[in-house]
Amino acid sequence: MQLGVVGLGRMGGNIARRMMRHGHSCVVYDRNSDAVKDVTRDGAIGGASLDDLAEKLDAPRVVWLMLPAGKVTEEAVAQLATRLAAGDIVIDGGNSFYKDDVRRAEALKAKGIQYLDVGTSGGVWGLDRGYCLMIGGDGAAVARLDPLFAALAPGSGNIARTPGRDGRDGRPERGYMHCGPSGSGHFVKMIHNGIEYGLMQAYAEGFNILKAAASNSRPANERYDLDLADIAEVWRRGSVVASWLLDLASGALAADPKLEGFEGVVEDSGEGRWTVMTAIETAVPATVLSAALYARFRSREQRSFADRVLSAMRKGFGGHVEPGKRS
DSSP states (O other): OEEEEEOOSTTHHHHHHHHHHTTOEEEEEOSSHHHHHHHHTTTOEEOSSHHHHHHHSOSSOEEEEOOOTTHHHHHHHHHHHTTOOTTOEEEEOSOOOHHHHHHHHHHHHTTTOEEEEEEEEOGGGHHHHOOEEEEESOHHHHHHTHHHHHHHSOOSTTOOOOTTOTTSOSTGGGTEEEEESTTHHHHHHHHHHHHHHHHHHHHHHHHHHHHHTTOTTSOGGGOOOOOHHHHHHHHTTTOTTOOHHHHHHHHHHHHOTTOTTOOOOOOOOSHHHHHHHHHHHTTOOOHHHHHHHHHHHHHTTSOOHHHHHHHHHHHHHHOOOOGGGOO
16 A cells, blocks of 8 residues: 655654555655655655645555644644545544544545544654554544554564453454544543553652662661662563563663763653543543643652653653753
8 A cells, every 4th residue: 555654753754664664655755855865765755745745646645644743733734635635534643632633534524535543652663563553533444544554553463362352353452443433543542641651650759769768868777779770670570560661761770870861851742731631521530640740840840860760761762852952
């Protein structure tokens, strides 16, 4: 199949590369011409503009947007609406707010253009590991693009099957699923990222307490100068708190035990806020997720070792760089 990819940043370029590894063809565009050149060297066809990309795609066209949520994505969807035709499909694979997806889908539907919202998790590792995909939109359009989603997803790999899944949809076992109508894909991804905030905060606070065990404020016979890198490593192996996030923390601590390469300014990319907002709208208690969000706000005023652990994990899975270190 053929796919147009707009936005070739940390994840967009690798989405195109993974598609091509699986035998699909890609036409790519980014406002940064160097990013386009990088992906064309790996076999993609470069587009000089959205118009050029649309012209180089065969009908019916499929265009995957991998852009920052908000104004940039909004403008790209509006521009594509004037360049595509009935039967074409627009996919937003970024982290858009799900209510924006519902509105965009309705607007494009009037033109006969399908719109799919695809929550995409995998960060900078997705090229080799694959991407977990949470898809919202018309079921027929999702089915039509199944070869593309199957190529991007990780597949079943070496993870043991969950007992009792016989007779159920097999796609989730391969790392992708159709969540429901428009907005549902990004809604599920929003909650996923809200949970991620809580998990990361739990690790960060735990390692902060472990680090403080050597404090002079503790009784001399209860002071422990603990090797945090080794603790993270031993927890990776057989512990009930083992996870990919812990893998990333272990690697960061092994490379830089005091995490001196991080200031601990922890940004939030939107989904954590939206998760808490949704919890308020639905009167669902979300004490851990709310506290994790507020901890990120606090990190911009007063920083701790825990915040450096958070920064290290964010860089590990998503390539997120602290604000003061951006060029």
